[in-house]
Amino acid sequence: MLTFLALASVVLLGIVPEQSQAIVIYTGWERHALLGSDIRLSCSFFSWRWTSEDVTFSWTYRPDGSRDSISIFHYTGGVAYVDNKGPFRDRLEFVGNPGRRDGSILLKNLEFSDNGTFTCDAKNPPDIVGRPSSVRLLVFEKVPIQAGVITGAIIGVVLGLLVLIVVIYYLMRFLVARRVFSLSVSKHGKKKKEGSQQRQGPAPPADPSKVKAAASEKKKQESRKDKK
Amino acid sequence: MLLLLLGIILLHIAALVLLFVSTIVSVWTSSEAGTSDLWTNCSIVNGGYHCNPASTGEWIQAVQAVMILSIIFSCLSLFLFFCQLFTLQKGGRFFLTGTFQILASLFVMSGAIIYTVMSPVWVSESYAFGYSYILAWVAFPLALISGLIYVILRKRE
Numbered sequence: 001m002l003t004f005l006a007l008a009s010v011v012l013l014g015i016v017p018e019q020s021q022a023i024v025i026y027t028g029w030e031r032h033a034l035l036g037s038d039i040r041l042s043c044s045f046f047s048w049r050w051t052s053e054d055v056t057f058s059w060t061y062r063p064d065g066s067r068d069s070i071s072i073f074h075y076t077g078g079v080a081y082v083d084n085k086g087p088f089r090d091r092l093e094f095v096g097n098p099g100r101r102d103g104s105i106l107l108k109n110l111e112f113s114d115n116g117t118f119t120c121d122a123k124n125p126p127d128i129v130g131r132p133s134s135v136r137l138l139v140f141e142k143v144p145i146q147a148g149v150i151t152g153a154i155i156g157v158v159l160g161l162l163v164l165i166v167v168i169y170y171l172m173r174f175l176v177a178r179r180v181f182s183l184s185v186s187k188h189g190k191k192k193k194e195g196s197q198q199r200q201g202p203a204p205p206a207d208p209s210k211v212k213a214a215a216s217e218k219k220k221q222e223s224r225k226d227k228k
Numbered sequence: 229m230l231l232l233l234l235g236i237i238l239l240h241i242a243a244l245v246l247l248f249v250s251t252i253v254s255v256w257t258s259s260e261a262g263t264s265d266l267w268t269n270c271s272i273v274n275g276g277y278h279c280n281p282a283s284t285g286e287w288i289q290a291v292q293a294v295m296i297l298s299i300i301f302s303c304l305s306l307f308l309f310f311c312q313l314f315t316l317q318k319g320g321r322f323f324l325t326g327t328f329q330i331l332a333s334l335f336v337m338s339g340a341i342i343y344t345v346m347s348p349v350w351v352s353e354s355y356a357f358g359y360s361y362i363l364a365w366v367a368f369p370l371a372l373i374s375g376l377i378y379v380i381l382r383k384r385e
Contacts, residue, residue, distance in 0.1 A: 150286050154293035159300070 023047045023130035027120050030136045033110050034143055040095060041135055042104040043120035047127045053078070056123045057096065057103030061087070063116040073105055087113065110139050229384065236381070239374045240309070240329070244302045246367035247336065251295040255358035256343065257351050263358060264351045266292050287346045291339045295364070298335035302371060305329040309378065322378040329375030336368045 024046040033039040043057065056076040062069035072083040072092060080094040088107065096104040103122055107114065114137060121132035254265035262271035266288065270279040305328035312322050343361065 145286060145289075147281060148289065150289035151293040151296070154290060155297055155300075158297055 023122065023124055023127045025120055025122050025130055025133040027118075027133040027135040030138065032138050032140060032143060035110060035112065035139055035141050037110055038106060038108045039110060039137070040104055040106050041118055041120075041137070042102070043096070043122065043133070044101050044103065045122040045124065045130070047101075047124045049124055049127045051099060051101055052125050054125045055098050055101075057098065058121050059103075059105055060119045060121070061116055062119070063087075063113070066116075069117075069119065075103060107137075110137075112139055115139050236374070236377060237309075239370065239377070240302075240306055243329075243333075243367050243370040243374055244299070244306065246363050246370065247295070247299050247302055247332070250336075250360045250363040250367060251299060254360045256361045257347065257355040258358040259355045264355065265358075265360070266295065285350075287342055288350065291343050291346075294335045294339035294342070298332040298339065298367075298371075301328050301332035301335065305332060305375075305378075313383075316383045318383055320383050322381055322383070326375045326378030329371055329378060331375075333368050333371030333375060336364055336371060340364045340368065 025043065026045065027041065027043045031039060031041065041059075043059070054077070056074070058071060058075070059073035060069040061072045070086055072086055072088050073094065074081045075094065075096075075098060078098075082092045082094060082105075083089055091108045093106040093108065094104075095106045096102040101122075101124075103120060117134045117136050119132045119134045122130070251266070254267055255263050256266060257264045260272075262269070262277070264270075268279045268281055270277050272278075305325050308328060309322060309325040312320075312325055316322070340361070343364075347355075347357075
């Protein structure tokens with residue numbers, strides 16, 4: 001049973017690459033860059049085969065609003081050929097490592113006319129069936145705020161304020177309740193003391209002021225309770 | 229009595245559903261060339277839709293945030309209503325519920341106003357406002373009325 005499973009898995013592993021022998025190319029989706037800066041457009045691929053010596057990378061460029069694309073870079077037979085006549089002459093550099101399946105290029109000194117779609121196509125013979133992948137380049141004068149930063153900030157601030165208000169409200173309630181509790185306990189003690197002193201003899205002069213203070217406190221508390 | 233309760237809850241839920249639809253479906257402007265919304269800009273290219281994420285300006289993100297906040301506050305107010313229904317004393321007013329609902333309506337209003345003011349900047353004048361925009365404006369008075377009813381209502385039985 002086990003040997004049958006092992007054989008089946010080996011056969012399947014042998015068959016599957018034959019059927020899904022498509023090369024998968026990865027580039028970014030969209031790149032933002034500042035005017036005048038450099039940008040590295042990365043391109044790599046996945047293939048079931050080993051990286052062959054005849055691996056090729058080619059980049060084409062289609063400006064925004066145009067339907068034609070021109071070829072700007074080609075790597076084949078171990079040699080990289082960069083654009084020397086088109087819009088990127090002297091601004092394009094190959095910074096990839098074909099041995100590690102990296103066909104990235106470096107664009108220097110970006111201009112507004114560089115806005116457009118860059119397509120990378122890689123071939124790893126005999127694995128040649130695949131779809132080229134495109135990355136869109138956007139050149140800005142100043143880098144815009146990323147989508148969602150301000151959204152998140154506004155939502156976070158408002159919800160934070162809400163939580164803060166709730167916490168402060170409960171804190172105030174807790175503090176006031178504790179103060180009322182401690183005052184009532186001390187008043188209880190005072191009442192007991194006054195009762196025992198009156199039974200003993202004439203009250204000392206300090207007592208009426210104390211009684212007045214206690215009465216005013218009681219009034220204050222009652223008014224606070226009414227407000228609530 | 230039960231009828232009144234049902235009516236109030238239905239009004240609240242109607243406002244909430246309008247808010248959800250307006251935020252999620254978000255067909256805020258539309259024309260033959262495509263739609264432009266809070267979240268994506270879709271244009272019809274060669275017979276197929278081609279959607280890009282919306283521009284990353286500050287104001288459209290503010291509108292997004294405000295619409296989401298209004299949904300959150302409206303949901304919170306519904307939840308609070310059910311809480312207060314069972315815990316409030318007789319004769320008490322649903323102040324908290326009403327406050328949250330009125331806040332939600334204010335958020336929708338400010339979101340719709342910001343979108344109205346900034347839309348000439350985002351889309352060309354020939355675009356017409358889509359139904360999500362109208363739903364947002366309809367949700368604002370519904371939520372406001374609902375909130376005011378909560379504030380005025382007194383708990384009975």
